[in-house]
Amino acid sequence: MAEPLSPEQYSATLIDHFERPRNAGAMPDADAEAFVTNPVCGDSLRIFLRFAEGRVAAASFLSSGCPASIATSSAATEMVTGRTLEEAEAFTRDDYATAVDGLPASKVHCSVLAASAVRQAVAAWRAKQAARA
Ligand code: FES
Numbered sequence: 001m002a003e004p005l006s007p008e009q010y011s012a013t014l015i016d017h018f019e020r021p022r023n024a025g026a027m028p029d030a031d032a033e034a035f036v037t038n039p040v041c042g043d044s045l046r047i048f049l050r051f052a053e054g055r056v057a058a059a060s061f062l063s064s065g066c067p068a069s070i071a072t073s074s075a076a077t078e079m080v081t082g083r084t085l086e087e088a089e090a091f092t093r094d095d096y097a098t099a100v101d102g103l104p105a106s107k108v109h110c111s112v113l114a115a116s117a118v119r120q121a122v123a124a125w126r127a128k129q130a131a132r133a
Contacts, residue, residue, distance in 0.1 A: 014071040014100040017074040024061060031051045032124040034120035036116045044064045045069060045073050046062045047060075047118060048061065048121070054084055056083050061074070061114075061117075068103050068107040069114070072096040073113065075114075076118055092115055093108075
């Protein structure tokens with residue numbers, strides 16, 4: 001059974017991102033993607049990025065995770081869009097947790113997925129660019 005969402009545990013912002021995830025779904029024309037798994041719980045996240053003129057033009061995600069990981073992934077796709085590669089990879093798990101108005105102590109690790117996935121997707125894009133040069 002799905003984990004119940006408690007307003008006492010989760011912020012209204014987190015619940016909103018969980019119930020109406022932004023940029024959810026695969027991106028067939030992505031320039032780079034990354035798949036990460038949380039070794040502790042087994043939850044996973046695949047993030048897709050498209051780039052234009054040195055910036056993230058679009059971001060989307062597929063998640064098999066808890067509400068906190070879905071919400072922080074949703075927030076991450078909004079936050080990285082329009083950012084330079086350097087800005088996108090500089091976001092930390094704390095930035096994504098702050099974007100959903102914080103995480104309960106037991107869920108702090110859940111924002112790691114978004115931070116790791118964004119960094120790996122940017123790294124994959126850089127590697128692709130370097131291979132073309
Ligand atoms: Fe696994 Fe949240 S419990 S990412």
